[in-house]
Amino acid sequence: AQRAPEHLARNPFGTLPVLETDSGRFLIESLPIIEHLEELFPVPSMFGPDPESRAIARQIERIADIGVLIPVARIVHATDS
Numbered sequence: 001a002q003r004a005p006e007h008l009a010r011n012p013f014g015t016l017p018v019l020e021t022d023s024g025r026f027l028i029e030s031l032p033i034i035e036h037l038e039e040l041f042p043v044p045s046m047f048g049p050d051p052e053s054r055a056i057a058r059q060i061e062r063i064a065d066i067g068v069l070i071p072v073a074r075i076v077h078a079t080d081s
Contacts, residue, residue, distance in 0.1 A: 002015070002016065010026045010028075011028045015073065016073075017030060017033060019033045019036065019037075030065055031061055031062075034046060034047075034061065
């Protein structure tokens with residue numbers, strides 16, 4: 001489904017996640033999506049109440065992206081027929 005024309009129109013890289021904004025634009029990376037949602041819905045904060053908590057939340061997001069999601073995506077793409 002990630003190679004379907006409908007998805008590639010949203011994200012030419014064919015990756016996930018994708019969020020359509022109220023303006024009709026698409027955000028295609030986890031951190032910008034989280035930051036966008038945080039701006040729209042600041043309470044309760046997804047990042048935490050202080051700078052250190054927010055830094056740790058962003059660090060966890062990057063670890064998940066780089067250490068988990070990228071390897072899983074490689075496996076999915078390699079086994080997709």
